[in-house]
Amino acid sequence: MRSNKVLIKTVAFWVAFLLPLISASVLALLMAYYGDVRFAKPTPDNILFAYEFLKIPLILASLVFPAVAIVTSNHRSAQTLEQIVITHRQNTFSNYYSHRKAFFELLDSLEKDLSIKFYDKNKLYSGLFPNNSTLNVEVRLNSDEAEIDVNRLAGRLAEKVISFSKLMNKMETRIMSDSVISSGDSISVLNLYSTVNSVSNSLYFETESEQKLDLIQGGLNFKVAYEESRPLIHLDSAVTVLEVLCQFCHRNMPVVPDFNTNNKAFMISLDKLLVQQHGLKESADLVAEEEYQVERATNPRYFNE
Incomplete structure (x- = not known):
């Protein structure tokens, strides 16, 4: 499942990380080329000029931090949701068989007390709870859907x-x-x-x-x-x-x-x-x-x- 992947192995992480950097680099190169900017000594004036000249590419490059943060948060949320879904499925699976077990034990008790025999317990259970399965459990009879009311x-x-x-x-x-x-x-x-x-x-x-x-x-x-x-x-x-x-x-x-x-x-x-x-x-x-x-x-x- 995608949410189980390590964060740095996801496509979203690398898109969020590289896209701002690549975009900023391309923009800086274009500005330098068309602005006829040459390399100079790193004096204070030149550094200040470079900062002012490349302010927009730098701002664009800094977007890598919030972009990665958003991807990280979404990844964590997806993992949490996936865990909730898995837990719910496990509980439903367990509850389904627990419900069936309790039902059959109840029938066994009636057979012993009343000298009767239920000759199709599975069909009786399905008739009372037609929607029950390992993916869904209902404990209250629904008269509109039950085959046996x-x-x-x-x-x-x-x-x-x-x-x-x-x-x-x-x-x-x-x-x-x-x-x-x-x-x-x-x-x-x-x-x-x-x-x-x-x-x-x-x-x-x-x-x-x-x-x-x-x-x-x-x-x-x-x-x-x-x-x-x-x-x-x-x-x-x-x-x-x-x-x-x-x-x-x-x-x-x-x-x-x-x-x-x-x-x-x-x-x-x-x-x-x-x-x-x-x-x-x-x-x-x-x-x-x-x-x-x-x-x-x-x-x-x-x-x-």
């Missing part, structure tokens, strides 16, 4: 859970009335599972839970984590992943409300879904619940006494 995913999931909760609560209220018998809403449960699966795919993770539900929607198969005591465990995992990623990306996450899986309408709907998808028999509790509702509707007076 965790805020929008969280907002979408929150809206789905809220609408699902309202539906289940409304159905439960009707079930608890004296004359309503509900067969559940398995489609809504399937749609919720499908939304959770879609969020998982967008974040490139899948469950490694021993218990899974194999579901079909629109001719497409997908799997979600499932436990009898926690039928929405996959939803809980997706919410946790979104919360952690939003925090890492320095973004506020929309609140995804908790859902009470003991909701009677949900239990009936989930049971119907399992029957439809897997041909399983309805659970004894739900069969008893339906028989109770039928009896309640048939003999309302008996239950009101």
